Amino acid sequence: MTILFFLLLPWIPWGNRQAVWFNLSEQKFHVFGLVIWPQDLTLLAGLFVIAAVGLFFITTYLGRVWCGYTCPQTVWTFIFIWLEEKIEGARNKRIKLDQMPWTRDKVVRKTLKHSAWVLVSLVTALTFVSYFVPATTLYKQFFLFESSAGVYFWVVFFTIATYGNAGWMREIMCIHMCPYARFQASMFDKNTYIVGYDSKRGEKRGPRSRKTDPKALELGDCIDCDLCVQVCPTGIDIRNGLQYECINCGACIDACDNTMERMGYDKGLISYTTENKLEGNAAKILRPKLVGYGVGLIVMLLLFIYGAANIAPVRLDVIRDRNQLFRETDQGLVENTYTLKILNKTEQPHHYTLSVTGLPKDVQWLGRQQIEVAAGEVLSLPMSLAVDPYQLGRSMTKIDFIVSTTINGNIETAKQESRFFSE
Numbered sequence: 001m002t003i004l005f006f007l008l009l010p011w012i013p014w015g016n017r018q019a020v021w022f023n024l025s026e027q028k029f030h031v032f033g034l035v036i037w038p039q040d041l042t043l044l045a046g047l048f049v050i051a052a053v054g055l056f057f058i059t060t061y062l063g064r065v066w067c068g069y070t071c072p073q074t075v076w077t078f079i080f081i082w083l084e085e086k087i088e089g090a091r092n093k094r095i096k097l098d099q100m101p102w103t104r105d106k107v108v109r110k111t112l113k114h115s116a117w118v119l120v121s122l123v124t125a126l127t128f129v130s131y132f133v134p135a136t137t138l139y140k141q142f143f144l145f146e147s148s149a150g151v152y153f154w155v156v157f158f159t160i161a162t163y164g165n166a167g168w169m170r171e172i173m174c175i176h177m178c179p180y181a182r183f184q185a186s187m188f189d190k191n192t193y194i195v196g197y198d199s200k201r202g203e204k205r206g207p208r209s210r211k212t213d214p215k216a217l218e219l220g221d222c223i224d225c226d227l228c229v230q231v232c233p234t235g236i237d238i239r240n241g242l243q244y245e246c247i248n249c250g251a252c253i254d255a256c257d258n259t260m261e262r263m264g265y266d267k268g269l270i271s272y273t274t275e276n277k278l279e280g281n282a283a284k285i286l287r288p289k290l291v292g293y294g295v296g297l298i299v300m301l302l303l304f305i306y307g308a309a310n311i312a313p314v315r316l317d318v319i320r321d322r323n324q325l326f327r328e329t330d331q332g333l334v335e336n337t338y339t340l341k342i343l344n345k346t347e348q349p350h351h352y353t354l355s356v357t358g359l360p361k362d363v364q365w366l367g368r369q370q371i372e373v374a375a376g377e378v379l380s381l382p383m384s385l386a387v388d389p390y391q392l393g394r395s396m397t398k399i400d401f402i403v404s405t406t407i408n409g410n411i412e413t414a415k416q417e418s419r420f421f422s423e
Contacts, residue, residue, distance in 0.1 A: 002070055003079070007123075010130040015347070022132050028376065035376070037345055040311055046304045053300055055180075057293035059187045061285075063194045067180065068249030073173050076124065076166035077233055078249075080117055087113045091230050117167045118159070125158035171234040175245050185244065190275040191284045195248050197239045197270050198278060205239075210263055221265050228252035228270060238270055248272075314352070315343040316403045316414040325421040333364065333386040334422045340381045342403055344373040350405045354381075358399035359420060360391045385420060395423035 012019040014032055021030040029036040036043060055066060067074055088094045088109050100106055130138050133151060141147040142155065165173055174181060188194075202222035208214060214221065222239065229237045231252060234245040238252050256270040274283045321337035329335050344350055354369045367383025385399075397420045404413040 010135040050300045053297045060290050064248040067247035077170050080166040083116045121159045121162035124162045125155045196273040227255040231255045313346045313412050314414045316416045317341040318416045318418045334389045335384050335386040336420050337384045342379045347375045349374045352403050352405045355402045363387050389422045392422045
């Protein structure tokens with residue numbers, strides 16, 4: 001499901017564009033009907049905070065399920081392993097194949113495997129880049145050699161990165177390069193669900209036939225087949241206890257359950273459990289750390305939803321003339337010059353009205369007060385304000401510029417503070 005979501009999301013249409021499009025050239029992110037501008041990137045920071053707190057909450061409760069089920073490194077590694085097994089066979093067959101001299105069969109299998117890896121890596125790279133370049137345009141131009149050099153660079157870069165990470169580095173990324181493996185211990189406790197081996201039931205381990213009674217041999221249920229080690233993407237032996245390399249993927253659980261089923265034993269020798277359960281104690285789900293993470297996650301989600309739902313559809317920035325604070329007109333008025341930048345953050349053109357507060361009512365507005373701004377456009381409007389200096393009580397007056405428009409029957413306004421100088 002994670003792979004399908006990643007692959008299909010750029011192809012979902014939304015009006016005259018794709019639903020999710022990070023348009024870096026115009027500095028705006030489209031997420032379905034939401035348009036996020038650089039001025040709204042506090043939402044992105046909030047999203048990262050939510051992801052961090054959510055990761056802490058899930059890890060405290062269910063261990064490293066993120067690493068085992070949704071981390072791109074893990075997901076793509078399992079895809080590459082599946083292709084490897086389909087083309088070259090199970091682990092023992094692959095070892096024999098590697099030890100064989102280079103025959104025609106070996107060349108064919110190795111070529112097929114690496115070709116499949118490169119193809120998956122290329123599709124991955126193209127999909128990732130299609131979040132930044134419209135997918136329909138990207139695929140058409142890429143294969144017709146009409147894309148820009150930048151597009152080709154990033155596609156090649158992510159193709160090589162995916163091929164190297166999932167095909168060759170694999171557990172090296174998880175064990176030596178991923179920081180999450182290092183600080184997970186601070187979130188674990190004895191009630192965190194982990195992949196655990198029941199040593200009381202499994203020991204003493206040893207091989208035996210299916211017809212043999214293990215109790216007669218003074219053996220536990222573990223037949224020491226080492227399949228749990230062979231299927232582990234990080235190469236650890238879960239029977240040695242909890243280790244920071246374990247990513248909670250459950251591959252060893254499936255392998256062990258299959259072995260137990262063939263032997264006629266109960267499943268669950270390796271299972272999702274807690275340290276308390278392994279020690280024979282009752283597990284506690286609700287505990288202060290977990291509740292704290294949960295409350296923090298809910299609060300951050302509510303704040304993010306509120307912020308996303310209240311993104312202002314219009315923004316106003318005011319830039320004063322830096323060459324001079326003011327000048328006197330032929331009529332004896334004091335004039336200040338500004339540049340107003342009106343940003344239409346919606347996907348439709350709108351008519352805007354400009355005004356100012358904080359100055360006498362007979363202030364002269366020199367410039368347009370009624371403007372039309374296209375969808376997603378930033379309009380720069382030079383203008384001036386002229387006031388009779390005798391109507392001002394001080395040399396500097398605080399003023400507010402206001403821009404207003406009507407969107408879906410609602411009046412939307414934006415305000416920006418500035419200064420008017422008369423001396």
